[in-house]
Amino acid sequence: MEDLEKMYEEGGISRQVYDFGEKILKDLKERFEDFEKMAEYNQLKIMSALRECKVSEACFAPTTGYGYNDLGRDTLEEVYAKVFNTEAALVRPQITCGTHAIATAISAQLRPGDELLSVSGKPYDTLEEIIGIRPGKGSLKEYGISYSQVDLTPSGAFDKEKIKTAIKPDTKLIAIQRSKGYQTRPSLSVEAIGDVISFIKSIRSDIIVFVDNCYGEFVERYEPTDVGADIIAGSLIKNPGGGLAPCGGYIAGKADLIENAAYRLTCPGLGKEVGASLNVNRSFYQGLFMAPTVVCSSLKAAVFAAAIYERLGFDVIPSSDSRRADIIQAVTLGSKERVIAFCNGIQSASPVDAHVTCEPWDMPGYDCQVIMAAGAFISGSSIELSADAPIKEPYAVYFQGGLTWPHAKYGILSSLQKLVDENLTDIYRPA
Numbered sequence: 549m550e551d552l553e554k555m556y557e558e559g560g561i562s563r564q565v566y567d568f569g570e571k572i573l574k575d576l577k578e579r580f581e582d583f584e585k586m587a588e589y590n591q592l593k594i595m596s597a598l599r600e601c602k603v604s605e606a607c608f609a610p611t612t613g614y615g616y617n618d619l620g621r622d623t624l625e626e627v628y629a630k631v632f633n634t635e636a637a638l639v640r641p642q643i644t645c646g647t648h649a650i651a652t653a654i655s656a657q658l659r660p661g662d663e664l665l666s667v668s669g670k671p672y673d674t675l676e677e678i679i680g681i682r683p684g685k686g687s688l689k690e691y692g693i694s695y696s697q698v699d700l701t702p703s704g705a706f707d708k709e710k711i712k713t714a715i716k717p718d719t720k721l722i723a724i725q726r727s728k729g730y731q732t733r734p735s736l737s738v739e740a741i742g743d744v745i746s747f748i749k750s751i752r753s754d755i756i757v758f759v760d761n762c763y764g765e766f767v768e769r770y771e772p773t774d775v776g777a778d779i780i781a782g783s784l785i786k787n788p789g790g791g792l793a794p795c796g797g798y799i800a801g802k803a804d805l806i807e808n809a810a811y812r813l814t815c816p817g818l819g820k821e822v823g824a825s826l827n828v829n830r831s832f833y834q835g836l837f838m839a840p841t842v843v844c845s846s847l848k849a850a851v852f853a854a855a856i857y858e859r860l861g862f863d864v865i866p867s868s869d870s871r872r873a874d875i876i877q878a879v880t881l882g883s884k885e886r887v888i889a890f891c892n893g894i895q896s897a898s899p900v901d902a903h904v905t906c907e908p909w910d911m912p913g914y915d916c917q918v919i920m921a922a923g924a925f926i927s928g929s930s931i932e933l934s935a936d937a938p939i940k941e942p943y944a945v946y947f948q949g950g951l952t953w954p955h956a957k958y959g960i961l962s963s964l965q966k967l968v969d970e971n972l973t974d975i976y977r978p979a
């Protein structure tokens with residue numbers, strides 16, 4: 549394919565880097581086929597839900613003002629409930645991001661004197677101020693809600709013995725984070741999550757189990773709510789928005805818990821009844837429809853990146869041959885220079901803002917500088933090819949997304965090209 553190589557060269561990818569990538573890809577054929585099967589399964593799951601809920605063109609009509617009787621919004625929430633196998637769901641543009649979805653889902657269930665227990669170790673960075681681990685105005689701590697935490701074992705498993713002793717009479721809600729977030733621990737499989745939920749429920753069946761589902765949707769056949777989670781939350785500018793949702797978040801779970809969340813999101817008395825969908829319904833539906841194949845592209849991208857950087861001697865989590873629990877790929881590059889070069893490689897292969905250089909900055913909600921490469925159609929969307937890294941030891945870059953596989957492939961080759969150009973790695977003498 550002479551022409552193709554020429555196109556890559558015009559796109560800034562040298563023949564050597566391209567060939568290196570092709571060699572790696574040869575070994576990934578079977579894995580890619582598995583991802584395609586998974587997309588097929590999840591696509592059919594979504595098709596059933598769309599059909600059963602009788603989604604029609606009328607669902608795409610915008611509403612304004614209070615948003616009473618918003619057919620598109622209400623039907624979409626039924627679709628989400630079907631897909632996630634729950635009694636109810638909230639899917640709203642007024643949920644501003646994943647952090648907001650999680651904060652709403654959790655805090656709606658807790659009252660003064662209750663305890664929140666995390667059993668998957670330190671929660672995602674932005675939740676620290678919500679819980680009050682770091683001082684935050686309006687944190688759960690300010691409202692008299694205590695917090696405790698059980699870390700995963702060194703091998704990344706749930707520590708059942710410690711969980712058992714950490715559960716106290718005032719433990720109201722247990723939180724589990726499916727994806728590793730900005731940590732170098734393994735992400736948790738739905739199977740492992742189901743197993744620990746059974747364990748928790750055998751100790752006390754009335755404890756509410758919440759799962760932060762960010763980046764996990766449609767990676768596996770089952771979702772945490774298929775294996776006993778009472779409530780889950782996530783962002784629509786990640787997996788379930790399929791790259792088309794312009795904003796928003798979702799919460800799915802038991803009807804009474806979703807009702808609480810709705811009262812928290814809007815206000816007591818109004819709950820789910822208000823919230824105009826403006827003009828986003830069509831993109832929410834179409835995004836969900838696209839999500840399984842977009843997740844499939846992202847998984848191919850993650851494994852391709854893992855295989856490349858593994859070959860070059862860097863630590864990657866997860867390894868290129870391990871079972872995937874989310875779309876995030878961590879690559880420990882070991883230096884600030886490499887992290888910046890990697891991110892700029894992704895940036896320069898982006899469909900938007902390919903001409904800009906990214907630099908570390910003090911992002912709100914994080915305790916150190918963060919660098920983000922994101923040339924996305926939707927601002928901050930991380931289901932689109934993107935990379936981000938906290939500028940601190942061990943200088944790991946977290947790489948995710950890819951609306952299409954050809955673009956993701958180009959982006960990853962571009963990251964490698966930057967490292968090669970700046971003499972930060974050697975593809976001729978891989979470790």
Ligand SMILES: *Cc1c(COP(=O)(O)O)cnc(C)c1O
Nearest residue numbers: 645646647672727729760762783
């Ligand atoms: C992205 C993410 C969040 C927060 O979502 P934002 O949309 O960035 O606020 C929370 N938890 C996990 C595991 C995430 O990946």
